[in-house]
Amino acid sequence: MHRNEVNTRHCRNVNENPCNMCMPMGGILPFKGIEQSMVIIHGSQGCSTYMRRHIAEHFNEPVDVGSSSLNEKGTIYGGAGNLKQALDNIRKVYRPRLIGVLTSCLAETIGEDIDGIARDYLHERGLADFPLVTVSTPGYGGSHAEGYWLAVKRIVAKLARPTEKHAGINVIVPNLSPADIREIKRILELMRVKYTLVPDFSDTLDSPYTRTYKKIPEGGTRLADIEQMPGAAATIQLGVTVDESISPGHYLQNEFGVPLYNLPVPMGIENTDLLVNLLARLTGGKIPVILEQERGRLLDCMIDSHKYNARGRSVVFGEPELVYAVVKVCVENGVFPAVVATGSRSARLEELLKPVVAECPLEVRVVNEADFTRIRACCRDMGVNIAIGHSDGKYLTEKEGIPLVRTGFPIHDRVGGQRLLSVGYVGTTMFLDRITNTLLENKLKNYRSSMYQKFYRGVEENNQCSVGS
Amino acid sequence: MERCDDMSTVNLLKDQLVEERKSFIVVKGRQKNQLKCEADSIAGCVSQRACVYCGARVVLNPVTDAIHLVHGPIGCASYTWDIRGSLSSGSELYRNSFSTDLKENDVIFGSEKKLARAIDELVEKYNAGLVFVYSTCVVGVIGDDLEAVCRAAAKKHGIEVIPVQSSGFIGNKSAGYRAACDALLRLIELPAGKLPGRTAGSGGRSVNYLGDFNLAGEAWIITNYLKSMGVDVNVVFTGDATHQSLKKAATASLNIMQCAGSMAYLARRMEELYGIPYLKVSFLGLEDTSASLRKIAAAFKDPEMMRRAEELIARETAGVRPVIEQYREKLRGKKAAIYVGGGFKAISLVKQFREIGIDVVMVGTQTGREEEYQTLHDIADDGTVILDDANPSELEKFMLEKGAHLLVGGVKERPLAYKLGVAFIDHNHDRKHPLSGFVGAINFAREVYSTVCSPVWKYTRGMGGVLHAQE
Numbered sequence: 001m002h003r004n005e006v007n008t009r010h011c012r013n014v015n016e017n018p019c020n021m022c023m024p025m026g027g028i029l030p031f032k033g034i035e036q037s038m039v040i041i042h043g044s045q046g047c048s049t050y051m052r053r054h055i056a057e058h059f060n061e062p063v064d065v066g067s068s069s070l071n072e073k074g075t076i077y078g079g080a081g082n083l084k085q086a087l088d089n090i091r092k093v094y095r096p097r098l099i100g101v102l103t104s105c106l107a108e109t110i111g112e113d114i115d116g117i118a119r120d121y122l123h124e125r126g127l128a129d130f131p132l133v134t135v136s137t138p139g140y141g142g143s144h145a146e147g148y149w150l151a152v153k154r155i156v157a158k159l160a161r162p163t164e165k166h167a168g169i170n171v172i173v174p175n176l177s178p179a180d181i182r183e184i185k186r187i188l189e190l191m192r193v194k195y196t197l198v199p200d201f202s203d204t205l206d207s208p209y210t211r212t213y214k215k216i217p218e219g220g221t222r223l224a225d226i227e228q229m230p231g232a233a234a235t236i237q238l239g240v241t242v243d244e245s246i247s248p249g250h251y252l253q254n255e256f257g258v259p260l261y262n263l264p265v266p267m268g269i270e271n272t273d274l275l276v277n278l279l280a281r282l283t284g285g286k287i288p289v290i291l292e293q294e295r296g297r298l299l300d301c302m303i304d305s306h307k308y309n310a311r312g313r314s315v316v317f318g319e320p321e322l323v324y325a326v327v328k329v330c331v332e333n334g335v336f337p338a339v340v341a342t343g344s345r346s347a348r349l350e351e352l353l354k355p356v357v358a359e360c361p362l363e364v365r366v367v368n369e370a371d372f373t374r375i376r377a378c379c380r381d382m383g384v385n386i387a388i389g390h391s392d393g394k395y396l397t398e399k400e401g402i403p404l405v406r407t408g409f410p411i412h413d414r415v416g417g418q419r420l421l422s423v424g425y426v427g428t429t430m431f432l433d434r435i436t437n438t439l440l441e442n443k444l445k446n447y448r449s450s451m452y453q454k455f456y457r458g459v460e461e462n463n464q465c466s467v468g469s
Numbered sequence: 470m471e472r473c474d475d476m477s478t479v480n481l482l483k484d485q486l487v488e489e490r491k492s493f494i495v496v497k498g499r500q501k502n503q504l505k506c507e508a509d510s511i512a513g514c515v516s517q518r519a520c521v522y523c524g525a526r527v528v529l530n531p532v533t534d535a536i537h538l539v540h541g542p543i544g545c546a547s548y549t550w551d552i553r554g555s556l557s558s559g560s561e562l563y564r565n566s567f568s569t570d571l572k573e574n575d576v577i578f579g580s581e582k583k584l585a586r587a588i589d590e591l592v593e594k595y596n597a598g599l600v601f602v603y604s605t606c607v608v609g610v611i612g613d614d615l616e617a618v619c620r621a622a623a624k625k626h627g628i629e630v631i632p633v634q635s636s637g638f639i640g641n642k643s644a645g646y647r648a649a650c651d652a653l654l655r656l657i658e659l660p661a662g663k664l665p666g667r668t669a670g671s672g673g674r675s676v677n678y679l680g681d682f683n684l685a686g687e688a689w690i691i692t693n694y695l696k697s698m699g700v701d702v703n704v705v706f707t708g709d710a711t712h713q714s715l716k717k718a719a720t721a722s723l724n725i726m727q728c729a730g731s732m733a734y735l736a737r738r739m740e741e742l743y744g745i746p747y748l749k750v751s752f753l754g755l756e757d758t759s760a761s762l763r764k765i766a767a768a769f770k771d772p773e774m775m776r777r778a779e780e781l782i783a784r785e786t787a788g789v790r791p792v793i794e795q796y797r798e799k800l801r802g803k804k805a806a807i808y809v810g811g812g813f814k815a816i817s818l819v820k821q822f823r824e825i826g827i828d829v830v831m832v833g834t835q836t837g838r839e840e841e842y843q844t845l846h847d848i849a850d851d852g853t854v855i856l857d858d859a860n861p862s863e864l865e866k867f868m869l870e871k872g873a874h875l876l877v878g879g880v881k882e883r884p885l886a887y888k889l890g891v892a893f894i895d896h897n898h899d900r901k902h903p904l905s906g907f908v909g910a911i912n913f914a915r916e917v918y919s920t921v922c923s924p925v926w927k928y929t930r931g932m933g934g935v936l937h938a939q940e
């Protein structure tokens with residue numbers, strides 16, 4: 001099809017240009033945020049290579065992920081041998097303190113019992129206490145967002161043990177940028193909170209350059225800290241869209257009675273207030289002046305740019321958790337969303353969006369399990385003029401000329417995805433500037449020619465002042 | 470010269486590397502050349518290889534007006550959506566990623582019906598004459614009859630629907646090349662009893678150009694060279710190819726083949742079926758480009774063509790040589806490590822590095838073939854580490870040990886090189902600048918220079934800026 005032809009009929013049995021990735025891909029990320037850990041995909045080699053490539057491009061960091069490299073034989077007779085060999089080799093080369101085993105579609109389809117294999121393996125090698133975390137993540141079973149949460153839950157479930165009560169707070173974060181995770185940690189520290197943040201890939205997937213290379217980068221949540229999570233005073237989970245069955249926060253609440261506060265990602269004034277207020281309440285501490293100042297600066301920024309923002313009609317797409325937070329920022333600033341889409345299937349997101357959407361003066365179309373062809377069609381219908389989401393949204397720019405504000409995962413056509421800061425008052429300010437400036441740039445780019453075309457009708461021939469005739 | 474003798478190599482294999490990997494690594498001059506290759510990856514070794522589907526998609530993807538439908542769960546299609554730099558002079562249909570997006574129920578109850586409906590919908594919507602249906606791992610296991618579904622769809626719509634047997638677990642990327650070639654052979658097959666009308670219209674001087682995917686317009690560049698010599702390119706496999714242009718493939722009088730890893734099988738089969746002989750060529754680097762143009766002219770035994778080839782080479786070289794010389798001065802004595810997909814590219818790169826004064830100290834590939842490794846071994850300097858299906862730990866180990874200043878590789882290798890403080894050249898299917906032909910030779914030298922001689926290394930090596938720790 002040529003660039004200018006458009007056929008917006010929608011295929012029901014085809015995903016035309018995916019807006020999501022598969023479950024094991026999401027499952028890899030949390031393991032990268034646990035200290036000295038490695039992860040293996042049980043399945044054929046290709047899946048793990050594709051996922052590594054995707055993650056490496058976003059973070060610009062080496063992302064080593066093992067594969068049990070199932071071949072035809074393993075597929076027919078079972079892959080236990082391959083998986084055990086993979087575990088041996090990963091232990092030998094990387095000497096990890098924890099290993100995650102995720103399944104791919106292939107392993108699930110042939111009915112591999114990874115729990116059984118893991119148990120046998122530990123027994124055979126005399127490693128009874130080694131934390132081997134199995135996560136069943138058939139690619140066809142859900143999107144990467146579900147894979148992410150399930151992996152976090154399984155890690156916590158594997159390591160957490162009954163411990164004495166302590167004053168610490170568990171903080172569980174969704175797939176954010178390393179810069180975002182660092183900002184959340186800074187807020188926690190400003191509020192003088194003793195915390196365990198899971199998963200913490202702020203260092204491992206955005207590691208400083210040092211002269212000596214480490215196969216497993218320094219950083220990540222400490223295993224000992226995860227063990228202590230059941231004794232915490234509370235869990236704050238930034239995961240309002242997460243289904244209970246895969247929610248680590250619910251797990252800690254149900255198994256160990258740790259009170260759960262499920263909050264949205266702190267983007268925007270209201271969402272950030274929720275987090276800061278909760279921290280103040282839990283710790284009984286004061287909100288430091290510096291945070292008040294940051295909030296004030298965000299308000300100042302919002303005022304400065306509100307009229308520019310008023311011209312924005314946005315499409316927001318990506319993982320449900322982030323979509324919800326971004327929509328909130330949009331609504332707070334009058335960049336009212338016209339299309340809200342996620343490639344995942346999320347009934348919760350739809351519920352959560354209802355009151356937010358109700359605040360919008362214009363129609364909002366919410367699309368679950370969306371693909372980009374669908375999103376594009378909606379954008380045309382609704383007159384969208386700014387897109388907010390991950391890099392694949394460049395399709396909307398190319399086809400419809402809608403400028404894209406890159407945020408979320410993956411960002412593979414620009415550098416710095418790992419450094420994008422969008423949470424807290426400071427992050428929201430920077431995020432909002434990116435949105436406003438994109439609107440401005442787009443407006444100014446066409447300003448002269450569009451006004452000329454719209455209004456200039458030429459001058460009457462005889463009124464023309466002719467020189468030198 | 471850095472030390473890398475027998476003992477230290479063996480020790481390091483014992484201490485750091487996986488036992489089964491030993492036979493995939495040799496050091497030229499220190500061991501006999503008996504490198505193991507063309508084997509399955511070892512579990513847990515963090516191979517850099519992609520899968521059969523990946524190989525097949527790389528080869529077929531540049532066919533611009535085809536519907537490329539990935540039959541499988543979403544991931545496989547998601548990770549391969551428009552990630553290649555292949556350019557088109559017409560249709561943009563190939564840049565879409567279509568997937569049957571199989572879900573749990575499809576896997577349990579079979580997905581043939583869904584596939585059939587998917588094809589119906591796509592054909593109706595996009596009005597294409599050709600559909601490639603790629604099978605993925607899951608489909609291979611649940612046993613959908615791809616052939617039957619495709620045959621029925623072809624009949625129903627009166628178009629070509631070609632299944633690509635690319636289930637990931639049946640082998641590695643090479644098996645995917647093979648699957649793609651099989652699909653192409655089906656496409657170019659002549660009706661029974663019909664022989665290709667050779668010489669017609671082309672005066673016997675038309676060639677098919679195999680193994681160029683028109684990344685950043687590379688196939689266009691080479692086509693222009695050939696045209697100026699009086700050679701018509703009939704069709705390129707598969708850069709900027711279309712359904713109809715591929716259909717004429719059997720009419721060419723000669724196949725010139727660049728990427729042997731992916732195309733050797735196709736070239737051989739076309740020789741058997743249509744009597745089209747083939748020539749191996751390479752347009753990477755000044756030396757290879759010139760030699761290949763001469764070889765093609767010689768194959769046609771036409772003095773006028775040879776004269777024109779010499780003219781072209783002289784003209785282009787005159788422009789390129791001085792530039793390369795300048796870079797050569799700056800790069801002399803630097804050391805490079807190579808880790809790329811196929812053997813052809815590795816061999817060409819070793820030569821190309823020589824042209825710009827750089828020594829190659831490590832060279833490896835994901836899917837090189839035995840004879841390619843033999844060539845690599847022959848042209849490598851003593852002490853060069855040669856390895857197949859390497860992993861990050863091995864790349865790290867040997868780059869550091871051999872003191873490489875530069876790595877050539879793909880997306881996954883780049884951050885590793887950078888973390889090691891080593892310069893990097895992208896040589897993959899995602900790149901957006903041509904590395905072929907004379908213009909490519911300059912681009913290559915310039916890219917090497919821009920990364921090896923970048924000011925940033927001054928700081929990573931502690932020769933610029935300093936932080937004074939506070940007491």
Ligand code: SF4
Nearest residue numbers: 046047520545606637
């Ligand atoms: S499932 Fe198979 S075909 Fe798909 S990416 Fe994985 S290895 Fe390749």
Ligand code: SF4
Nearest residue numbers: 022047105139544545
């Ligand atoms: S969808 Fe399944 S088969 Fe495809 S890449 Fe993901 S895990 Fe592999």
